[in-house]
Amino acid sequence: MELDAQEKNERKVELISEKEVALVADEEKNGRTVESASGKENKNHVKLAAEEERKRERNESEVKVAGEEENKRKIKLVTEENQILVTLYTAEEIISKVELSAKNKNESKSELVADVESESKTKWVKHYNSRHKILLVGEGDFSFAACLGRAFGSAANIVATSLDSQELLVIKHRNASANLRSLRELGCTILHEVNALSMRTHPVLSFRSFDRIVFNFPHAGFYGREHDSFQIELHKNLVRGYLQNAHGMVSEKGEIHVTHKTTYPFSCWKIKELAAGCGLKLIEEVRFTKWDYPGYENKRGHGVRSDESFPVGQCSTYKFTKK
Ligand SMILES: C[S@@+](CC[C@H](N)C(=O)[O-])C[C@H]1O[C@@H](n2cnc3c(N)ncnc32)[C@H](O)[C@@H]1O
Numbered sequence: 307m308e309l310d311a312q313e314k315n316e317r318k319v320e321l322i323s324e325k326e327v328a329l330v331a332d333e334e335k336n337g338r339t340v341e342s343a344s345g346k347e348n349k350n351h352v353k354l355a356a357e358e359e360r361k362r363e364r365n366e367s368e369v370k371v372a373g374e375e376e377n378k379r380k381i382k383l384v385t386e387e388n389q390i391l392v393t394l395y396t397a398e399e400i401i402s403k404v405e406l407s408a409k410n411k412n413e414s415k416s417e418l419v420a421d422v423e424s425e426s427k428t429k430w431v432k433h434y435n436s437r438h439k440i441l442l443v444g445e446g447d448f449s450f451a452a453c454l455g456r457a458f459g460s461a462a463n464i465v466a467t468s469l470d471s472q473e474l475l476v477i478k479h480r481n482a483s484a485n486l487r488s489l490r491e492l493g494c495t496i497l498h499e500v501n502a503l504s505m506r507t508h509p510v511l512s513f514r515s516f517d518r519i520v521f522n523f524p525h526a527g528f529y530g531r532e533h534d535s536f537q538i539e540l541h542k543n544l545v546r547g548y549l550q551n552a553h554g555m556v557s558e559k560g561e562i563h564v565t566h567k568t569t570y571p572f573s574c575w576k577i578k579e580l581a582a583g584c585g586l587k588l589i590e591e592v593r594f595t596k597w598d599y600p601g602y603e604n605k606r607g608h609g610v611r612s613d614e615s616f617p618v619g620q621c622s623t624y625k626f627t628k629k
Contacts, residue, residue: 451464456492465511479605525607581624585629591623
């Protein structure tokens with residue numbers, strides 16, 4: 307068969323006719339090697355276009371089989387001199403390979419889809435998501451917990467705690483009752499009279515571990531001016547005690563967060579040094595802004611103005627993990 311110039315320069319895939327298959331099978335049966343296609347010029351070769359061949363090499367070709375007879379054909383890859391490079395597979399074999407590859411592709415596709423779907427169901431608020439087991443320490447009016455619960459559509463993954471008893475809390479904060487009510491509806495675990503300095507031994511908490519343990523604006527109370535060393539020491543003791551306890555309650559890759567003002571005299575607390583002394587390393591310091599937490603009202607939490615908010619100014623969320 308005459309090949310035109312362009313075809314000569316291209317490798318081709320030949321479909322051999324049924325007659326040839328029978329011939330080849332016969333030759334193989336008789337112990338002879340499969341003969342080159344040269345000299346079989348008068349046979350019924352179907353040459354696939356070069357583009358189709360490339361597709362086939364990329365496993366992207368569609369093999370269409372018209373009935374059982376078609377399955378019996380063999381496909382050979384030939385050079386321009388019609389020498390057999392590779393005797394490929396029967397159409398049946400190719401179909402099963404293509405089907406297997408398609409199945410694998412579909413499986414990995416569905417795994418990917420499952421991952422994406424599960425990720426899309428995970429709700430995030432800044433550093434926190436609906437899959438984290440979260441412990442909130444030293445809550446004020448529980449508006450931070452309520453913000454997360456609302457955004458997640460559930461607070462079943464949150465344990466929210468206050469130092470104050472429930473009775474005292476609802477007196478101190480006018481929105482506490484409403485926040486507690488909606489948190490209960492969202493499945494939150496609410497605990498009162500939880501001291502950050504001993505929370506590790508709390509009967510409900512001692513056997514649990516958390517992915518995120520959070521204390522926003524820890525403050526030991528107003529016993530002097532903020533720059534007094536006595537006052538600073540009180541604050542430092544509170545933060546140190548919190549970090550030590552949290553260290554024993556955080557999961558292996560979990561994080562302990564403290565949100566704190568970074569300007570003087572609050573910078574004197576030296577939170578990073580305190581953490582290092584508790585076997586924690588800083589993984590990130592992120593500028594804090596209240597607007598990331600809709601509905602959150604930071605509270606003074608002490609004294610006659612307990613329910614008042616305070617300007618957060620420049621502050622950061624410090625994230626620590628176990629060393
Ligand atoms: C400035 S307020 C911040 C309240 C709340 N975290 C917020 O962001 O609105 C400080 C909080 O620390 C709490 N606190 C003080 N000492 C504590 C302790 N030993 N254990 C737990 N909480 C404590 C107080 O009850 C108070 O609610």
